[in-house]
Amino acid sequence: MNPQYSAFIELGKTLVRDRGIQWDMPVDKTGSARDGVGWNLTVIAGDVPPPNYYLRDLGADTKALAIVNAERAEGNLTPLALQALSPAWQDLIKAAVAEQLLFKRNKASYVLQCIARPLRVIATCVDMEPWQLTVDDLRLAVRIGKAIQSSGKLGDLVAGIVRVVFDAQHICDAGQLYSSLAVPRMKMKSAIKAKHIWSQDELRADLEARKREERLPERRAFWELTRIVMTEKPRTFMDELRFAAIRTMIVTGLRIGEAALLPVDWKRERTHLDSRGLPAGESGGISTSLMLRHFAEKQQDDESDSAVLHENTQPVPDMFRTLLTETLDHVARITEPLRATLKLQCETGRLLPWYANDDLVSITELYTRLMGNPFRTAISREAFVDRYREGFDPRVLIDLHQRQSMEHRTGAIQLDMALYQFAHRLQKKMAAQQIALRFRNASGSVIPIASDRSWPTERMSWHNTYLRGPKDVLSGT
Helix, strand or coil, X not given: CCHHHHHHXXXXXXXXXXXCCCCCCCECCCCEECCXXXXXXXXXXXXXXXXXXXXXXXXXCHHHHHHHHHHHHHCCCCCCCXXXXXXXHXXXXXXXXXXXXXXXCCCHHHHHHXXXXXXXXXXXXXXXXHHHCCHHHHHHHHHXXXXXXXXXXXXXXXXXXXXXXXXXXXXXXXXXXXXXXXXXXXXXXXXXXXXXXXXXXXXXXXHHCCCCHHHCCCHHHHHHHXXXXXXXXXXXXXXXXXXXXXXXXXHHCCCHHHHHCCCCCCEEEEECEXXXXXXXXXXXXXXXXXXXXXXXXXXXXXXXXXXXXXXXXXXXXXXXXXHHHHHHHHXXXXXXXXXXXXXXXXXXXXXXXXXXXXXXXXXXXXXXXXXXXXXXXXXXXXXXXXXXXXXXXXXXXXXXXXXXXXXXXXXXCCECHHHHHHHHHHHHHHHCCCCCCCEEXXXXXXXXXXXXXXXXXXXXXXXXXXXXCCHHHHCCC
16 A cells, blocks of 8 residues: 555545535445445435436356356366455545535536446456556456446446556556557547648638538528527416526526526626727727526536536627527526525425424415426316416416415305315325325314224314424424
8 A cells, every 4th residue: 555545535525524524334245235326426426316327236247257157168267256345445436426526516427427337447457456457457447347238338438447546546556657559549649730721711611511410400400409499489487497597508608507597697798998988889890798697517627527617708699589588588587586485495495484393384375386287176277377477477376276265265266176086095105104294274283094094074174173293394394
């Protein structure tokens, strides 16, 4: 063991300790986490599931082991059993995962597939500790990695991990090993000619080329998409947001993630003056231009990777100024209630932040909050639906809520059938003792439950039925 290896392991321990994570991961004889969970990389990185990515296998890579054993059988050697990796290799994998996830801010999927697995493949192919590796050992691991996948991608990942981890952290006693591997696929980019030495014809042809064409829609499909989002009328709220996002991407060139993360305070105005300090418009130029504030993806600095978002601005062509402004202002207006709710949820850490833990809440009101269905009474829907589809104005939902609340106070209403089904299913779960919730009356008293599940014997008056806690519902904890 050398000082560089020890320092890297200490870095990993420090990173996970600061996140309140237990470094030691008890594993069985095959290397699988005993609790079946290990490290939830999605939660550790602060991402929102699904999906969840777990580091819970610190044993030999099964596919690599199968190839190793096949070669050993040809040499009349005893096959190796599937077992946990040595403690040194386990610590190296955990430290590399922690550094890439928490320090360089890479995504959990990348860390699991491009960091943890190549390290396990190397550990499976060699019978020595990380600091003892040589070029021949790594060439063997690269060869076996390429044999696992027909595309050879895993072999390239194994070669890449030498540069990213072993050479970067000076793990191996043999020194820097990446340049000595001489893997053919690693030399592909060196044949690319710098664009500043291209001829004008080459540059013009490159501008017209469709790069990574398999990822792009056909030209006809693209123009059809443009026609739809520019001329068709969306029928649902989510369609309205999709149309707005695509329009924004078309006129600005933003990535889909950047469009989805546009801040409500996106608008920036830039003033342009001429040499005399007067507005440039008076001299035939442009006096003001619109800038789009956004969070740029795939921006890297020396100590982090592409998962970090960087605030940036970009100019908006004047011909698209009105279109973009109307689109984003409309999105800000129709999503204002959603953003207000999300802000309350983040500030309180609760699913239903409008209520205290011991509040008595009508089931008819709670139904809309939980299910997202604005119709809780058998009111005529067509007029409200048509009004809402005109522009998805949140005030239509406010009017609907006030109308139903007024009818609820008068008592002359019939509840929507979906609410009845919701309440009856909840009632069955209470009778079966599957949940701790209990229906209550207006005074807060619990409505008794019959042991034979025929409860209640009297017909429920859902207009006057309430719920209070427990914390798992009204606090979201």
